[in-house]
Amino acid sequence: MELPQEISKRELALLRSLSTRGGRRHTGFCRCEGVRAVGELLTRAPGAVRFVAGTRRGFDALDFVPEKARSISEERLAELSGTVSCQGIVAVAETPADAEGEVEGPFILALDQLNDPGNFGTIARTFRAVGGRELWYTKGSVDPWGDKAVRSGLGAQFSLRLRRFDDLARLAEQAAASGFGKVFITDPHGGESCFTLPGLFDRSVIVIGGEANGVTGHPRNSVSVTIPMPGNYESLNAAQAATVLLFEHVRRTTTT
Amino acid sequence: MELPQEISKRELALLRSLSTRGGRRHTGFCRCEGVRAVGELLTRAPGAVRFVAGTRRGFDALDFVPEKARSISEERLAELSGTVSCQGIVAVAETPADAEGEVEGPFILALDQLNDPGNFGTIARTFRAVGGRELWYTKGSVDPWGDKAVRSGLGAQFSLRLRRFDDLARLAEQAAASGFGKVFITDPHGGESCFTLPGLFDRSVIVIGGEANGVTGHPRNSVSVTIPMPGNYESLNAAQAATVLLFEHVRRTTTT
Structure with a gap:
């Protein structure tokens, strides 16, 4: 050529x-x-x-x-x-500007101080694969537009509505103001199983914590959700945890 | 100190x-x-x-x-x-020698020409987290004991039974000889949903294909299994696909 x-x-x-x-x-x-x-x-x-x-x-x-x-x-x-x-x-x-205006459903995926660019990209790609729209994140997270994040995401970032917040409390406030009032915090140490918790994806926010320290705090009215892990091992990699939750949504919507 | x-x-x-x-x-x-x-x-x-x-x-x-x-x-x-x-x-x-002897249940996870060390390690770690034991792989896969694979796996390789085969047909033969006769091939293009297919983890082999070319062939009597993807996007990253299947096993065993 x-x-x-x-x-x-x-x-x-x-x-x-x-x-x-x-x-x-x-x-x-x-x-x-x-x-x-x-x-x-x-x-x-x-x-x-x-x-x-x-x-x-x-x-x-x-x-x-x-x-x-x-x-x-x-x-x-x-x-x-x-x-x-x-x-x-x-x-x-x-690089698209931060998303504004009406929040698109069915739920918001929130990344709290997620600092591994490969994980950020992989989560964006997976969220896109399940038809997700709103990917919100807090300050302290890696830049979604960095080389490795874009490469790992295969550019899925361009088809999502990204939005950055100073901290998780403000993120939750904004979500509540938009009618997404339920906040579910993924927690390796306790909470109801993601496979049985009702309403998990019903105009909610699903929060995934960073690799090192997990979620930075529990906003008011937030609920812990846990991924059962029979191997009694270390907590999952953040991208794997996000994948389990995202496909639990797919399972619920495709099998009922 | x-x-x-x-x-x-x-x-x-x-x-x-x-x-x-x-x-x-x-x-x-x-x-x-x-x-x-x-x-x-x-x-x-x-x-x-x-x-x-x-x-x-x-x-x-x-x-x-x-x-x-x-x-x-x-x-x-x-x-x-x-x-x-x-x-x-x-x-x-x-480095432990290849596993031998009786195959431990409930199912075998098989990686077919998986050539990304980060994915190999992440899958090992996730398999370990769900209590898996038998991680088999074919020639053409990355070395499970390379720096990046071990790092991404957090050393989970040491707690699994790894076994290498020349190709998928030989892997399936050995599995069948050990009483693991059902082979499920993950296929982004068709097959029954992993969320509804019966017997998916019942003394079976779950095969995950490589990043570039997918699974190299369909052994005799193998069945396609697909991960529903409402976003109509690219197929999932291999580690994410493995995660969805592994946690579908967890879901089935923890909710029934």
Whole structure:
């Protein structure tokens, strides 16, 4: 295939600036690396894409040269990329503003100080897979638009309504004001089983805590929900805990 | 706290050799990095530990100096470590031989050419959390004893019965010969829902395919099982798919 025009100095500078959270916030853009993530982004949110920089290898793997494509050398890309192997392709996309207005159902998934970017991305991808919409998170969480979070999410972030809050109490207040008054806190140490608790996904907030310290506090009227674990092991990885709860919702809606 | 004796040249050479699959196979040892993973290993499989090398920072974070501890400098550790931040602590442990003899129930989890070490480790950890025992895998999968797989698994590999096969057909044959005759293949494109399929965990084999290509083939008498996905999205990450199935087992055993 014929390679597109070469990346400009200005575009290269933009691409470079997006390696930091400050650069992403300042410019309003983020990077999306790798064949699958770029493919998903081009399918799901084509309007957000500013340009796609790739090497011959990258466009070959993608199997087409998209609009707004730019050629970049392997050396330049290696120097820029956030990952050991970005597979020769990286897109620059506009980061959506925080969601506003009416909250879309059936429930809100809230991440409280979730600081592993791979987990954030995996949760976004899984939430998207079950048809979720509202992914809220608290300050102290990792940037959802960082390289690794976007890569792990395969760009699912672009199809969700993300919203950031200073802390869990404010998040719960906003949810209640929008008619999502029930707050369920996942707790490895107690609470009713997620497999039997009624109303778990009925205009509610499901809170997943961070990897290190769990949930930072229990908002008023919150209820603990636990994932039964017969192995008496360590608590689950945050992304696995989220997956169990999200698919319990799927089970309830597909089998009754 | 007082630091233990310094690591010997011989131990350092062993630690260094374990960065490759060949080195691990040749010596019969592997590395386990990071505070949580080393802590778990010392609790769950203390007999496997040959020595624990740590810096002052590492032993402080671990909160005690275990038996068979060795001091190592930050510089030496950084040079050796498979991770950007191994948190100042790494254990060298004997890799158990492949499991043999009677197969322990209730079901076998089989990973078919699963080539992401983070996913392998996460699945091992989750399988351990639900009380699973038999984790089988096919050639073409990542080494379960590599740095990242052990770290992601928090060393759960040491408490499971692992077994490697040349391909899925041979794995299924061995399972059938051991009385585990039903094979369920997770398939994003069709099959009965995992939330309703009867006998899913009844002396069966649950097969999870690799990230890129899914399952490599359908053994005789195998049945497709699917995870319903209302979002009409990409198929799930392999570790998330495994998690959904494993906790469906927990749900069935804890609610009936």
